[in-house]
Amino acid sequence: MRGVFGLVLVIGMGLAGFAVYMVNQQIEQKNQQLIRAQRERDGAVRTVDVYSPNRSFTYGEVLTEDDLKVIKYAQDFLPEGVIRDLETLFPPEEPAKSRVVILPIIPNEPLTESRLAAPGASRGLTALVAPGMRAFPIRGRTTGSFGTLRPNDRIDLYWTGRLSSGREVTNLLKANMQIIAVPDESGQSNISDVILQVTPEEVAILTQAQASGSLTMSLVGSGDTTQISGGITVDTQAVTGEIIEEVIIEEEVAPEICYRYERRGTERVQIPIPCN
Numbered sequence: 001m002r003g004v005f006g007l008v009l010v011i012g013m014g015l016a017g018f019a020v021y022m023v024n025q026q027i028e029q030k031n032q033q034l035i036r037a038q039r040e041r042d043g044a045v046r047t048v049d050v051y052s053p054n055r056s057f058t059y060g061e062v063l064t065e066d067d068l069k070v071i072k073y074a075q076d077f078l079p080e081g082v083i084r085d086l087e088t089l090f091p092p093e094e095p096a097k098s099r100v101v102i103l104p105i106i107p108n109e110p111l112t113e114s115r116l117a118a119p120g121a122s123r124g125l126t127a128l129v130a131p132g133m134r135a136f137p138i139r140g141r142t143t144g145s146f147g148t149l150r151p152n153d154r155i156d157l158y159w160t161g162r163l164s165s166g167r168e169v170t171n172l173l174k175a176n177m178q179i180i181a182v183p184d185e186s187g188q189s190n191i192s193d194v195i196l197q198v199t200p201e202e203v204a205i206l207t208q209a210q211a212s213g214s215l216t217m218s219l220v221g222s223g224d225t226t227q228i229s230g231g232i233t234v235d236t237q238a239v240t241g242e243i244i245e246e247v248i249i250e251e252e253v254a255p256e257i258c259y260r261y262e263r264r265g266t267e268r269v270q271i272p273i274p275c276n
Contacts, residue, residue, distance in 0.1 A: 047072040051083045051111045057101045059151060059181055063116065064098045065090070073110055081113035094119045100127045102180075103151050125195060128180040134203050135180060137193035138215060149194060153179045154220040156228075157206075161213025172232040173209055174202065176220060 052071045057063060065086065073082075083089045089111070090097045100117040117127035125135045128151075138157070149155075159173040181195035194217065198206065209215060258275040261268055 046075045048075045048078070049073075049084065050078070051086075051089065052108055053105050053111060054107055056107065057105045059102060059104070061101045062098045063101055068111070071108055071110070079110055079112050083111045083113065091119050096120065102128050125181065128195075129197060132199075133197050134200055136196050136198045136203055136206055138196055138206070138210075138217065139193045148219060149179060149182045149217075151180055151182060154224075155179060155194075155196075155217045156220060158216045158218065159209045159213050160216065161209075167235055169233050169235045170216075171234070172228065173205070173215070175228045 049070050050073045051068050053063065053067055054069045055067065057067075068089075089099065099119065100121055101115060102117050103115040105111065105115050121127040129135050154176050156172060157174045157177055158170055160168070160170040162168045178197045179194055180197045196206075206215075256275050258273050259270045260273050261270055263269070
């Protein structure tokens with residue numbers, strides 16, 4: 001009887017130990033699942049709601065509330081000036097609930113203040129020009145085409161013309177000038193020239209330059225802050241390498257002529273004589 005009791009006791013202890021082992025395994029498995037879930041939550045990208053246009057917009061178009069949609073965007077990578085509420089986009093003190101677009105915008109792109117004119121600004125170039133500056137149209141040749149130029153790009157402007165001496169030259173007229181508007185290939189913007197933002201003094205310089213020669217625009221690289229010091233002037237001789245020798249023309253010396261004067265009655269007569 002004691003042997004049977006001992007056998008039952010051993011079997012009971014074994015079953016109890018096995019049960020404890022299984023419980024520990026399940027607890028460990030649950031802990032591992034919790035750890036993995038925590039890691040997934042920590043690695044997940046947190047997003048916030050921002051406004052975006054529901055279609056493409058170009059310069060001069062008017063954006064209203066009907067043109068907006070809400071998209072999710074990574075919170076840690078929000079662009080500067082992103083618009084997240086309608087009161088920021090359409091201030092309550094402004095009666096017109098619309099904004100003028102000054103830079104192209106595409107769908108699913110976060111809407112930022114930098115792409116819009118100030119609240120209440122009128123439609124047109126006046127919305128683009130900074131205080132104290134002027135808008136000036138340039139119709140000149142480019143190193144590429146109008147399709148390569150974008151608002152906020154910067155260009156160097158070269159003038160080609162003829163000097164008072166008759167020599168034709170090309171020189172750097174103005175460097176690092178800001179473009180505020182360009183012709184739209186679709187024709188919706190009604191702009192046919194490249195529009196630069198310039199000072200009043202530069203308006204006079206560029207007007208004279210267009211009247212006296214031709215202008216060529218050269219695109220400056222993005223982020224290029226190189227300051228160009230001194231003028232750049234090139235003529236045909238610099239292009240071809242031709243050396244123009246100075247020709248000295250000797251002037252013929254006229255022979256010296258001497259005279260003497262005689263009075264004959266009331267007349268004074270000039271008579272040539274040898275020069276000694």
